[in-house]
Amino acid sequence: MEFDIEDHLAKLPKSPGVYIMHARNDEIIYVGKAVNLFNRVHSYFRKNKKSTKIEKMVTHIARFEYIVTDSELEALVLESNLIKKHRPRYNTMLKDDKSYPYIRVTVNEAYPRILFSRKPKGDTDSSRTKDRYFGPYTSSWAVRGTMDLINKIYKLRTCNRSLPRDVDKQRPCLNYHIKQCSAPCKTGCVTEEKYKESVDGALDFLNGNYKPILDMLEGRMNQASEDMRYEEAIEWRDLLNSVKAVAQKQKITSASDAEDRDVVAMHGDGKDAVVQIFFVRGGRLVGRDHYYMTGVQDKENSEVIESFVKQFYSGTPYLPREIMLETDIPDRAVIEEWLSKKRGGRVTLIVPKRGMKERLIRLAKKNAEVVLTTDKDKLKRDEQKTLGAARELAELLGLDSCLRIESYDISNISGFESVGSMVVFEGGKSKNSDYRKFRIKSVVGPNDYASMEEVLTRRFTRLKEAGEEGDEEEINGDSFTKYPDLILMDGGKGQVNIALEVLSKLELPIPVAGMVKDDFHRTRGIYFNNVELPIDTHSECFRLVTRIQDETHRFAIEYHRSLHGKVQLHSILDDIQGIGETRRKALIRAFGSAEAVADASEEELREVPGMNARAAEAVADFFRELRKGKKLQ
Secondary structure, eight states: OOOOHHHHHHTOOSSOEEEEEEOTTOOEEEEEEESSHHHHHHHHHSSSOOOHHHHHHHHHOOEEEEEEOSSHHHHHHHHHHHHHHHOOTTSOEESSOOOOOEEEEOTTSSSOOEEEESSOSSOOSOOTTSOEEEOOOSOHHHHHHHHHHHHHHHOOOOSOOOTTTTTTTSOOOHHHHTTSOOOTTSTTTOOHHHHHHHHHHHHHHHTTOOHHHHHHHHHHHHHHHHTTOHHHHHHHHHHHHHHHHHHHHSEESOTTOOOOEEEEEEEEOSSOEEEEEEEEETTEEEEEEEEEEESOTTOOHHHHHHHHHHHHTTTOSOOOSEEEESSOOTTHHHHHHHHHHHHTSOOEEEOOOSHHHHHHHHHHHHHHHHHHHHHHHHHHHHHIIIIIHHHHHHHHHTOSOOSEEEEEEEEEETTEEEEEEEEEEETTEEOGGGOEEEEOOSOOSSOHHHHHHHHHHHHHHHHHHHHHHTOHHHHHHOGGGSOOSEEEESSSHHHHHHHHHHHHHTTOOOOEEEEEEOTTSOEEEEEETTEEEEOOTTSHHHHHHHHHHHHHHHHHHHHHHHHHHHHHHOOGGGGSTTOOHHHHHHHHHHHSSHHHHHHSOHHHHHTSTTOOHHHHHHHHHHHHHHHHTTOOO
């Protein structure tokens, strides 16, 4: 039944919720939230002034659906989740979904641990009743270094034992013996109270309060030196220097203000935008990073910042008390409510106007501008190597597009375990998730043409069947059901003709070209429409074709080797009933080879450790039958 937009517009409720716009192929192209679904969705179809981007989007809307929620806050959370899942092309998106490292302290355990973490384990706030998160950090190496330092000083456990339930069930591990764990798993080593003091010290350290630990380490170093325990004094000195190094790396932003906060600002040029975020923890600037944003055309800075805030903080396990923004955002109140609920404590979004905070905003904005300006040329170069190269290839062949390219190759050694490979490049980049492997089923011996015909028939029969079924969801989700703009064969005229014959039988009008090599196995040209077209060896098009050819060959060889290796590991002894891995190994150890086992008598076989009369008889009978059939080489 065809979707009647006007009819469904009239049925929209005047309630908060989320609306989802679909294109004709059922692709989700936009997700939005609304306080009033009726008014918001109607606004897209009214003849009023809209941005160029929205005007274009509306022309692609074939249908819409909506989900009613109880509140605007619920709609905000649902909108964020749906955008993250579907990544609609008309939403303003974080271009890269980075995952930052955090330090996680399991304060909910009787004997807490300090762990490396990238995702929250069910708790997303930093309350005392749940795990504490510190970060984010921009370097995994720095996180692990800090954790090692803390464990050396405070001797906290790193094991997964459930304590105190598992106390004395196992011996203490190596960390206890090298004096890097106080062994709460062993009765009498450390009390829960004493261990808790160490955890509190570690939490102070992570909060940036270094003075207590510096005083403690210096005192122990001096005492050990006075007692002439010089090796121990050197150990305390090294730890003291490590803590000082960590403390000195922190940049003070405000000596009198030790709050945790994030600083968010952006720079855009109308087409692209970069959002810069500073991480301030305990009054210290501990890290920074930037994000590229897509879909920013015709968007105000406030809208871009709001999209960033919703997407970035939907996935971060730690939320600071304060988030400083370059500009106010439309849904500030409801976003504050959402973040506060997520944190388990008040989160405030502020827009500084003067003083140190305003200077931090300016600094973040300046950094965003530098990143966008500096990386613009790099982005253009990268695009030229990928999309630009694909466009060059399309122009060379006279095609409308070469956005999706599939390439095929056959690999075998004298016909042994022939395999086929399919590699995929989209937008000039390899798309590994769409690669496919084929074990040749119908061809015996080294016949590359027949093997290629089997591979292509299997692949494009699947494509044709999916198209006839009209299952849009399957077509979008399976690489076998996606149409390539071009097929590249790892060879010339012969391979191209095989592909054209298969496509002709299936009535699929897909262009096919061959990658021709010279006598030195280097790419020489493209065979297309019965003509070999030369390629400028200095062009991005040539480099793309070479990458595709090399990747196709590599993938086929790698698959073939993996199968060959598995077959080589198989022994003829594995085919004897009653002979498992243990007896097979024992026989090989005793006789040296399968051939020697075949020549052994039943008496000799019975003497092998692990063998008995029945097993020895089975081995002797097996090889006797093989000799009758002359199967043993």
